[in-house]
Amino acid sequence: MVDGGDLFGRRNKNDQHQTRFLCECTGDFGYDGIGLGEADLNYGLPFLMEMIEKYSLPFTSANVVNRESGELILPEYLVVEKNGIKFGLVSVLGPNHKIITMTDTDSGLDVKDPVATLRDVLPRMRKEVDTIVLLGHLGEGDTDTVIREVKGIDICIMGHTHRTLKNERIVEDSIFLAAPHEGRYVGRADIFIEESDGKVMAVDVNLVSLDDAVEHEPDMLARVEGYKASFEDFKLAKRAAFPRDLGxxxxxxxxxxxxxxxxxxxxxxxxxxxxxxxxxxxxxxxxxxxxxxxxxxxxxxxxxxxxxxxxxxxxxxxxxxxxxxxxxxxxxxxxxxxxxxxxxxxxxxxxxxxxxxxxxxxxxxxxx
Ligand code: HEC
Ligand code: HEC
Ligand code: HEC
Ligand code: HEC
Structure with a gap:
């Protein structure tokens, strides 16, 4: 189970409050990998790190570095084994998706060129894994370019676009998938892989709409209701700091x-x-x-x-x-x-x- 990034909300305190709850639940869903989107830095790096630690979120990014030290802020890639196949999950962020944090004027982070980054990391990953999955937080046009310029990506999950790809698309040798924003859909891809070399032979893509036809999970429903109440309290407390006591x-x-x-x-x-x-x-x-x-x-x-x-x-x-x-x-x-x-x-x-x-x-x- 993977995500292409931009899990976090917009740059305001209400969204930040909701993002905590979202992270708590996402942690429980048991994702295998989450690519880093620029929105995931909306509340700054310390907040992202706090969420990762608290809820064991498997964020990964191969091209976002601390400007001063030059070091990656997240694991370069992840290796996940499923049914005897080793998947390497790698994520890059498009440099034109600006990182803006709510509190600082400068995030102190640099985004390295995605193509150069992937050309460097893919051969090393190949030695370890069978199938390479790119969580490309690049937007649609740039994903295309990157895939064409960098050979050796088997599957690409497209982030940032908020657009649905109802069917898979093939670019060069890579398969391109996307599910839209806000968890409205879950994309499911049944992938047939050649065991000898990890190459993807066939893909069957399905988008499951999480509409009213999907039954609620009672535990989760109770948690959501509980959260909504705490969110109301949060908003009231904020308003209470500016009492309507004049006039x-x-x-x-x-x-x-x-x-x-x-x-x-x-x-x-x-x-x-x-x-x-x-x-x-x-x-x-x-x-x-x-x-x-x-x-x-x-x-x-x-x-x-x-x-x-x-x-x-x-x-x-x-x-x-x-x-x-x-x-x-x-x-x-x-x-x-x-x-x-x-x-x-x-x-x-x-x-x-x-x-x-x-x-x-x-x-x-x-x-x-
Ligand atoms: C105490 C009053 C006050 C509060 C609170 C306040 N603002 Fe303002 N804001 C102003 C005033 C006054 C100006 C005009 C400043 C000037 O031109 O000298 C302004 C200007 C701005 C501008 C620039 C507008 C422009 O296009 O020139 C932005 C953006 C802005 N505020 C956003 C915010 C945001 C976001 C918040 C909440 C975090 C906020 N303000 C809270 C009084 C306030
Ligand atoms: C209730 C809050 C509030 C009060 C009272 C207020 N301002 Fe402002 N003022 C603002 C905000 C907010 C902005 C920014 C507006 C924007 O978003 O561009 C602003 C912007 C301005 C600007 C720059 C925008 C422009 O049109 O050129 C001037 C000049 C200004 N105020 C003058 C004044 C003067 C003079 C007074 C008192 C007579 C005053 N303001 C009273 C909130 C206030
Ligand atoms: C940012 C604050 C501010 C806003 C908004 C504002 N005014 Fe005023 N207005 C003033 C101030 C200050 C004066 C007095 C200026 C002086 O004579 O020293 C004034 C003066 C006036 C006068 C007297 C003018 C005169 O020459 O005798 C009228 C009438 C008036 N305002 C009406 C309005 C109306 C109607 C609006 C809305 C469409 C409005 N004002 C919006 C601050 C404001
Ligand atoms: C029915 C008409 C009417 C409406 C509606 C009205 N005014 Fe007036 N206002 C007047 C007249 C008439 C004067 C006196 C004009 C003068 O002396 O030049 C006046 C004077 C003023 C003055 C100057 C006060 C002073 O002490 O010299 C301000 C400020 C003002 N109006 C603001 C407002 C604002 C703000 C509103 C809306 C909430 C408003 N007016 C609505 C008719 C109106």
Missing amino acids: SEKEKYLGGRACKSCHEDTWAAYAESGHNQAFTTIRKKGQTNEPECILCHTTGYRYKNGYAEERPYNHLVNVQCEACHGYGTEHSRDGKWLAQAQDACVTCHDQENSPEFDYAVYWEKIKH
Whole structure:
């Protein structure tokens, strides 16, 4: 049982929490080999190592090295014996799939050229094994190139593409297989191998859809339900760090569109500003579920009746008029609202997130 990599989730804390559970279960499934995808480094190398150790995950990679020491971060290849055949499992990562970790600006890792790597490692593996399986985390086009340039790969499991190959494909002498993402399918290949030289003679490929027709395993179902409850607790704890304890239950945010009808010109200026796309900014980063980002990229997150994921409060995305001026239901014309708005800037434009903030300079850019 093998995997082509990108087992881990996206770069946010909710996904990281779920990834722990996924790793725990994957460990229990008893995989023989898992190729390294760039997503598996989303939470940094120490987290990957912790998961590998804790759940005995058989990750392998032949071309990702520590930049300083030049040493591989994972076993170069794995040898697995099944029915008297020795399989060598080797994985390479495509250098153009950038490793970006959630915490560091630089992963400190280098990705070596896949072709050169395989040309070096395959002859050594050949001495030990009958059949060579590449867990190629390269994407479709590059897998093709690598297989053509490197001779001697018997079977290639394609990672990273998220695309299904319903039938096997033959490139040169190699057989190419893929099953799509998120464990929606399990690919099964019955492989007929010539015992004398380990060459693949025939392959019968089958994709099993893990849909509702597949019965639940009661133990696993109980674990998933248990996990879901703990995940809810996790999210509540994160939110609790940003309590909704400001403002008043009696007041309401009306939303910027409610202001538009009377303040057309102001609206026009606002619509062009970065404030009107602050939520898009964190969406692009996959961080829309993180209180520690929502706080300043929405309207009234810590205020009663402010932004929340549920309707109608989910309309309060972005830094809208009322994020600076206050509850629309408190509309005033005595200058109080202007002073309040001036004071609001630094609650978000703080030292950490806006080190260059200068009221006069910044106001000039968004004045209305
Ligand atoms: C509720 C939080 C919040 C408040 C209050 C706030 N800002 Fe911002 N501001 C942001 C965020 C978030 C961004 C980044 C927007 C993005 O995603 O591009 C930003 C970006 C900006 C920018 C750069 C984008 C552009 O359109 O040029 C300026 C200038 C700016 N703010 C000025 C101000 C001034 C002046 C005030 C006070 C009158 C203020 N902000 C109040 C959160 C806030
Ligand atoms: C304390 C308020 C605050 C928090 C919390 C905050 N931001 Fe921001 N963010 C800002 C402000 C203010 C700016 C605009 C900075 C400037 O232009 O000076 C900004 C700008 C940005 C930008 C650059 C936008 C652009 O295109 O110029 C990104 C990206 C961003 N924030 C993402 C995040 C993420 C992700 C998080 C959560 C991890 C986060 N922010 C948490 C206030 C905040
Ligand atoms: C980033 C914070 C911020 C946002 C967002 C914002 N304003 Fe303002 N607004 C201010 C500040 C600060 C002033 C006062 C500037 C001054 O006169 O010193 C102001 C002034 C005004 C004024 C008075 C203008 C005048 O010349 O008398 C009106 C009206 C107004 N805002 C309406 C709006 C409306 C409507 C929106 C949404 C479409 C909006 N504002 C969004 C910060 C903001
Ligand atoms: C029904 C029309 C109407 C709506 C809706 C409306 N306003 Fe006003 N607003 C006014 C009028 C009229 C004034 C006074 C205009 C003036 O003095 O130039 C005013 C003044 C203001 C001022 C300046 C206050 C001061 O002390 O000088 C701000 C800020 C402001 N509005 C913000 C908003 C915001 C934010 C919203 C949306 C939540 C909003 N308005 C919705 C009609 C409206």
